[in-house]
Amino acid sequence: MFLQPKEEDFLVDLKIKNISPKVMEIINERINIELFGMWNDMSNCESPIEQMFSLEINERLNWINFGSKLEKFNCKFEIFETQEKIDKYRVDFLLIVSKNNNEYKKFVIELDGHDFHEKTKEQAKKDKEKDRFLISEGYTVVRFTGSEIYNNCIEKVNEFLNIVFKECDR
Secondary structure, three states: OOOOOOHHHHOOOOOOOOOOHHHHHHHHHHHHHHHHHHHHHHOOOOOHHHHHHHHHHHHHHHHOOOOOEEHHHOEEEEEEEEEEEEOOEEEEEEEEEEEOOOOEEEEEEEEEOOOOOOOOHHHHHHHHHHHHHHHHOOEEEEEEEHHHHHHHHHHHHHHHHHHHHHHHHO
């Protein structure tokens, strides 16, 4: 796992013309909060592809106003967690979205690195059993290969969010 950084590890020294020291202090504080938040979001990730995905999806969720009502998409993001336990299984990412009619949609994202997933028939069988259980409990399961994430993480995050928005429109 990761070593927890100290607050001073995030201090950023910005040299910008005509910016008052007080404004620089505010900018530094906001940058430090953002950097610490990014580290915190990634701290539960168990692989580089999970870290990449975590960074990108958190950026998108923040960009589309995470936690606020998205009238255009008929949904509100309620929960986003990494390495969440669901019954006897642990999932890479969990997203719970509420629709305007107070119905909830549950999404699981699994990132399948070559070293672990589908390397053997037994591992593939366990993944399929996990998927069937999650689907039977009302989760939408989306899987990406490690290569997909490594080669174009932004595209895969957008693909996942498009799935979420389509489900919210139903």
